[in-house]
Amino acid sequence: MIDAVGDEAVVELRVAELADAPTMLRLIHAAFAARPPVDPPAAALSETLADIEAHLVEGYGVVADVDGVPAGTLLLTPRADGVVYMHRVSVHPDHRQAGLAAAMVRGAAELAADLDARWIELLCRREFPQTLRWWQRHGFTIDREDDLGHILRRRLPVRVEVPTADDMHRLGASLAGLLRAGDLVIATGELGAGKTTLTQGLGEGLQVDGPIISPTFVLSRIHPSRVGGPGLVHVDAYRLGSAAELEDLDLDASLADSVTLVEWGAGLAEGLSSDRLEVDIRRDADRGDTTGEDEGRQVYVVGVGPRWATVDLGVLAVEGATR
Ligand SMILES: Nc1ncnc2c1ncn2[C@@H]1O[C@H](COP(=O)(O)OP(=O)(O)OP(=O)(O)O)[C@@H](O)[C@H]1O
Ligand SMILES: [Mg+2]
Incomplete structure (x- = not known):
């Protein structure tokens, strides 16, 4: 999966392997640490290498390389009801740039579509209305509420x-x-x-x-x-x-x-x-x-x-x- 973003940077999306887990953990921690603190804190912050490896065994990960350097990642966990749950959507603070997160989400949706899922879902913390609007601009709508925030979903391609x-x-x-x-x-x-x-x-x-x-x-x-x-x-x-x-x-x-x-x-x-x-x-x-x-x-x-x-x-x- 290759995606051109902007004029110069080349964003390459790939499906993560187990060996990517340390890189993914680093990206996830960096991205979540850069967000305003929330109560209770994001589970991502206390996640360990073993957790990421477990996610990759039961599901999938996507890594986005910008000019060959890992810059973003996310995790996908397929469920039995035709829904793929997307979590830990992370862009490293040094790599915030137009289109990177959107390219990652597009790649994730394609991967989920290849898995024959019908929907992709995620949790958006209630504390971040701006983030909610970003997801809405990218076609996600609020499906229901849970303790921590909105459950957003989007139909898969x-x-x-x-x-x-x-x-x-x-x-x-x-x-x-x-x-x-x-x-x-x-x-x-x-x-x-x-x-x-x-x-x-x-x-x-x-x-x-x-x-x-x-x-x-x-x-x-x-x-x-x-x-x-x-x-x-x-x-x-x-x-x-x-x-x-x-x-x-x-x-x-x-x-x-x-x-x-x-x-x-x-x-x-x-x-x-x-x-x-x-x-x-x-x-x-x-x-x-x-x-x-x-x-x-x-x-x-x-x-x-x-x-x-x-x-x-x-x-x-x-x-x-x-x-
Ligand atoms: N399966 C295919 N589907 C579409 N085009 C194909 C396929 N196989 C070969 N081609 C060829 O690939 C080229 C696609 O060119 P086209 O101009 O449609 O691409 P484009 O996405 O509009 O490019 P650009 O980004 O330059 O606008 C054509 O020469 C077409 O004949
Ligand atoms: Mg054209």
Whole structure:
């Protein structure tokens, strides 16, 4: 799992091995010690190496390396009810940077989706309303309360196998069947992952004017419908440094009567709408499980917000699998 964050730093996410436990313990202690004290104190602070090792035996860990240096970690514990419990979400204070925690959580959600879980949950201490808002911006909602805080949960992405570029095109076309005017799609994935290919399929499915090309030099392009349906607004946020610059594109004006797809929108475009479809494209090679010749991709699709609460995205996986 590789994730580009910002312009320079390369964030690499990996599934922890038992040998990572000492590093994870150090990161967890550093991150939790940097938080304002709470009563009772976070259990993380008194956790030992044996505890971390036990967590790794019964579940999974994720380690985020920034330019090769371990900078963040988290633990995942699968439960029998289709929920993966995420805990000890830690970013070392020396490595606080835009997007790192979000990249870790995205990786964690993918890992949990690969485990066939339906939900990811975590505890957010009641003392930290700002942290609660961060989780809410990242699609988590309060499910219930417990003694120490809110139990937050988020639906896990549906995973679609996409062996070829044609399949990616078809996935985009199937996606069109689920979308309507006002919908926002945020597409993530490294250079050449297939975001534009997916958008081309989407444009075909929506029956909008083409050609849909990589809008890297033009930040956004409007493709009107040929059939009186919603148009497609195709945005490339790669060169945008901030959500404020995205606002300058004035997408709000077209949002309501179009389908809007933002490439490289993660971390920037969430503010455009509380309802959105997040599409994260991963290459087989990123996952270290092919020789590099394979052109396979895994696409993780998750809906965030009330708009998507009752939409069955599983149809995308089924359609993908039957071709
Ligand atoms: N399974 C696959 N899915 C999608 N694209 C594939 C696949 N296999 C090979 N490809 C090729 O990979 C390339 C993907 O390019 P595309 O422009 O869609 O990526 P992108 O994510 O938009 O890149 P950028 O970050 O530069 O905008 C295309 O040349 C496509 O033919
Ligand atoms: Mg592109």
